[in-house]
Amino acid sequence: MLPNNSLVTAHFVSSIEEQSPSQSGVILHRSMQFMLALIIILSALMLVPDYAWSSDSAVATEAVAEELTDNKPAPVMGPRDYRQIGSMSSRSFVWVIAQLHLFLAAFVLAVPLFVTVIEWIGVKTGDQRYDDMAHEFMKVSMTAYSLTALFGGTLAFSLFLLYPTFMGYMMEVFGNQVMVYALLFFLESGVLYVYYYSWYALRYGNKKYVHLTLGVLLNGVGTTLLFVANAWATFMMAPSGVDDAGVVTGGIWDIMRGPLWNPVNLHRFVANIAFGGAIVGAYAGYKMLSARTMEQRAHYDWMGYTSNFIAVLAFLPLPFAGYWLMAEIYAYSQQMGITAMGGILAWLFIVQAVLIGTILLAANYYLWNGMSRCEGSGRYTWLIKFIAVTLVVSFLIWVTPHTLILSAQEIATLGGSHHPLLGPFGIMPAKNIAVNLMLIGTFLSFQLYRRSDKVITVPWANFGNALMVAIYLVAIANVIFLGVYYGYFTNTVYKVGSSVAQVISTLIVIVSGVVIDTMMFKGAKTLPVKWGQISNRGVYALFALPIAFTWLMALMGYVRSSVRTHWHVYTVMKDNSVDNFIPNIGHAGNMMTVATISFLALVLFIFWVASLGDTKQAKPVSVPAQNPAQ
Amino acid sequence: MTTNTNSQSQSLQDEDLLKQGKIPVIFKVLSFAVLMVFVFTGIANLLPQVEGQAPKDIKVDLGALTMETYIAMGETLFSGKGTCTLCHNNLGRAPDILALNMEETAVERLSVEDYKGDAKNSEQYFLESMVDPSKYVVPGYGKAGEPSPMPTIDKAPIGLTQIEMGAIIAFLQAKDGGEPTVDLPTDAPAVEETVATTEPPKPAANAEEVLLKNGCTACHAVLDSPSTIGPNLKDIGARSSREEIRESIINPAAVIAEGFPPIMPANFADKMMVKELEMVVDFLVASEDSTQTDAPKETEMKGE
Amino acid sequence: MPNEPCQKCVSQKERKMNNLKNWVLSFVIAIAVFYTMDHAIMSMQGLPLKVDMTPAQ
Structure with missing residues (x-):
């Protein structure tokens, strides 16, 4: 490399230093506020009392009742109601197509969400780099958009071809609502293209606010699209607005606003952001590894860090959204809940544990490696090995299965279907301890990372540090005590009750950590951050994250869909096809892998097309005119 | 993980970081991704493979x-x-x-x-x-x-x-x-x-077969097993009634024998056919004396 | 920490004492917070905290 390379780096580093003091802090705060606001709005939506709709829906119900007095019940499905393409399993075909459509749609809906936030941060901080990054994110999602539509169309056609009677019934139930969806899609496309192509036309001053408004509009339409489509899936899981025989009795609001609609809305919305963040993180990671200059590398390092930050931040509230969804499923039908959590699908949660463990380990590994960007990180490196050991041990406990189906020979060798030593690790209290310790450990990594570029100057720094250490230690002790004592020495009710206190312990650590840090960082001195100074090995965490996310999404989507067991529309329309059984986990895993690898190929195509736009062919030099001597 | 980078090694490190290596990045990243996916697939395939049939x-x-x-x-x-x-x-x-x-x-x-x-x-x-x-x-x-x-x-x-x-x-x-x-x-x-199960199940021929098939001998002293992980079953008939024995198999956690860990799986009732369950219960009710031999091999048992 | 206020006017011993006070106070606060939280959460679910080590039935 040429000597001026380090000059470029130095320049870039210093230019970042100027703006970096509260850079990550700004993103943290802005995006946290944004997420929080959205979660609050969504929760509020759920809490809107029934009478808010009731006047509407009462009228609608009457109108519908008059209009459609000859409503038909859900058809009873026979062999003639199913078709096949050749000898291919219809379920497998629709499975992969639907999964690919959902992957792409999640990505395409999520990217504009954080792009608008990043664009807004750019306006607020006056930092041009945010704007450039937002635009680059958008560019990646443009190709994905048309692919989403293509797979959506293919999915619709294959459903109508392979499940004509079922789709007929769905059309009867949802009626004109599907055209609203189509209309929204037109609107989404229009706003998306204007938003993307007007980026540089509406860049400064008041025009920028016009552009930001477009971004908000785009996300409004996109999120509505998501919610409209979610209603179809949640109707199939927990039908509302129809009677026991499937005859439509309510208006479209009654049909859409089933018990699971809002929980799924929230869960998908938040998960999409995590997923989208992880994918663009991989994009940045790839660009970084193939960078030829330190300046490029620094840019993509920063971009990867930001994407990863978005992904992990959105990932953390997901368990709570998932908990709400599961609670609503139990409230709707205990049977459905137990089928998911304690029945045949329960094994899938072992796989889920492996995936979430992978995600947490990758996120931590990335943070630890990223600490090498800051000179001040040397103060904390001794702690990393303890966090690493805690994470790995907790992870192993978490994936220790509870009961294994073994042959008699294996049981005899093992001395019981529970291992005498490992057995106690397989039960829920041990897993609760493990999960909470993993979350606490991850937050500690995150906190150390944030502290590694700062020198704290507030006068009460010693007390603040002592308090933070005390909170960590007491929280860990509390989590372990609650788990061991209530988990192993008292009855089930206490076991469940104490797990709530464990989760609250973890939340106290996170909340107090954020609060104490925010107060301690006031007036803190900032050490330089050298973007690009992260080992290439560390960058691979940026690939591990989206792969695990993608597979996890396929897995949880499968669970969500499978809890219907042998019903197309739960309790209303039986699935009498040859595929009405729940396949074994291996088969399901293979299907998820087919979907994930296909998606991987599509993502590569998307990245390639995105970089194609930057590639300019050199103008051919007119050779014959001058013929230099050789 | 060297974090204490001093400014002298700075430019050298930059060069190291930008080194592309012989294998193209795309290939490395792809192999990494595919490897991970296969690990997940492998785990899914290692777990018990059960199909849930519709009635x-x-x-x-x-x-x-x-x-x-x-x-x-x-x-x-x-x-x-x-x-x-x-x-x-x-x-x-x-x-x-x-x-x-x-x-x-x-x-x-x-x-x-x-x-x-x-x-x-x-x-x-x-x-x-x-x-x-x-x-x-x-x-x-x-x-x-x-x-x-x-x-x-x-x-x-x-x-x-x-x-x-x-x-x-x-x-x-x-x-x-x-x-x-x-x-x-x-x-x-x-x-x-x-209810239809995955395959038409064939009931075991006798109680011994049921006990072996379900791995009871792994924990319990029964037949020729000397195991002490769970309670001795050789004299269970003398200690427990028919109903208690049946209950302990169907719902092991209801009564945990003193001094033993509550680790008996609760799913035997689901795994056994009704006929098999009754055979086992009959067999255990008849097992009244730990010194007497139900099976000839049993004599040289245990050092409790 | 290099930025301790008024480092000169505080003797070594006093600083040690201060440090000790910091730690003790911190742990007292943390333990109080978590203990109260345990109590609150468990009693909200109708499960009074009890330290009774008899094994589960």
Whole structure:
């Protein structure tokens, strides 16, 4: 490399230093506020009392009742109601197509969400780099958009071809609502293209606010699209607005606003952001590894860090959204809940544990490696090995299965279907301890990372540090005590009750950590951050994250869909096809892998097309005119 | 993980970081991704592979139905198609029907003041609690003022028929030694639904085979096993009644023998066929003396 | 920490004492917070905290 390379780096580093003091802090705060606001709005939506709709829906119900007095019940499905393409399993075909459509749609809906936030941060901080990054994110999602539509169309056609009677019934139930969806899609496309192509036309001053408004509009339409489509899936899981025989009795609001609609809305919305963040993180990671200059590398390092930050931040509230969804499923039908959590699908949660463990380990590994960007990180490196050991041990406990189906020979060798030593690790209290310790450990990594570029100057720094250490230690002790004592020495009710206190312990650590840090960082001195100074090995965490996310999404989507067991529309329309059984986990895993690898190929195509736009062919030099001597 | 980078090694490190290596980045990243996906797939394939079959229509010859087979059918339905054991187990979600003496419990419930239903005897009470579960919610379960969390059994998604509910009532009445009062179905519907398992199961030939198949010998001293992980079963017949033994297999957590860890799997009742369960119970009831030999090999056992 | 206020006017011993006070106070606060939280959460679920080590039934 040429000597001026380090000059470029130095320049870039210093230019970042100027703006970096509260850079990550700004993103943290802005995006946290944004997420929080959205979660609050969504929760509020759920809490809107029934009478808010009731006047509407009462009228609608009457109108519908008059209009459609000859409503038909859900058809009873026979062999003639199913078709096949050749000898291919219809379920497998629709499975992969639907999964690919959902992957792409999640990505395409999520990217504009954080792009608008990043664009807004750019306006607020006056930092041009945010704007450039937002635009680059958008560019990646443009190709994905048309692919989403293509797979959506293919999915619709294959459903109508392979499940004509079922789709007929769905059309009867949802009626004109599907055209609203189509209309929204037109609107989404229009706003998306204007938003993307007007980026540089509406860049400064008041025009920028016009552009930001477009971004908000785009996300409004996109999120509505998501919610409209979610209603179809949640109707199939927990039908509302129809009677026991499937005859439509309510208006479209009654049909859409089933018990699971809002929980799924929230869960998908938040998960999409995590997923989208992880994918663009991989994009940045790839660009970084193939960078030829330190300046490029620094840019993509920063971009990867930001994407990863978005992904992990959105990932953390997901368990709570998932908990709400599961609670609503139990409230709707205990049977459905137990089928998911304690029945045949329960094994899938072992796989889920492996995936979430992978995600947490990758996120931590990335943070630890990223600490090498800051000179001040040397103060904390001794702690990393303890966090690493805690994470790995907790992870192993978490994936220790509870009961294994073994042959008699294996049981005899093992001395019981529970291992005498490992057995106690397989039960829920041990897993609760493990999960909470993993979350606490991850937050500690995150906190150390944030502290590694700062020198704290507030006068009460010693007390603040002592308090933070005390909170960590007491929280860990509390989590372990609650788990061991209530988990192993008292009855089930206490076991469940104490797990709530464990989760609250973890939340106290996170909340107090954020609060104490925010107060301690006031007036803190900032050490330089050298973007690009992260080992290439560390960058691979940026690939591990989206792969695990993608597979996890396929897995949880499968669970969500499978809890219907042998019903197309739960309790209303039986699935009498040859595929009405729940396949074994291996088969399901293979299907998820087919979907994930296909998606991987599509993502590569998307990245390639995105970089194609930057590639300019050199103008051919007119050779014959001058013929230099050789 | 070297974090203390000093400025001297700075430019050198930059060069190292930008080094592309011989293998193209795209290839490395792809291999990494595919490898990860295969690890996840591998884990999914390592777990127990079970298919969940939808209930299938099976013809039951009503003419050949005896009260015994009717009770057995009820027991199968109770943990199978009826999905009763999902909640009615020892986890506190709903009354633990298998642990309670249901005949006595029904009489008790009918006599309490809060009971507002129309049932006059246990048969009617069982039926009422299935078709109209909110009529009477047992204190301590469900939420005040809200309908019972129990689904209506003759409606979707469970949708048991009258005959099937009758079988369950017969099972509930008979399981604690009572006499079923339900009438055997004789007439009309020739098509009857029962639960189909993945493969038509073949019952074991004798109790020994059942014990070995289910790995009982791994923990318990029984047959020629000297294991002390679980209670000795060679003299169980002398210590426990037939009902207690059956209960301990179906619902091991109900009574944990002192000094032993509560680790016995709760799913043996699901894995065994009714016939197999009864064979094991019969066998254990007969095992009365630990010094006597049930099998010739057993003599040289144990150093407890 | 290099930015301790008024480092000169505080003797070594006093600083040690201050440090000790910091730690003790911190742990007292943390333990109080978590203990109260345990109590609150468990009693909200109708489960009074009890330290009774008899094994589960």
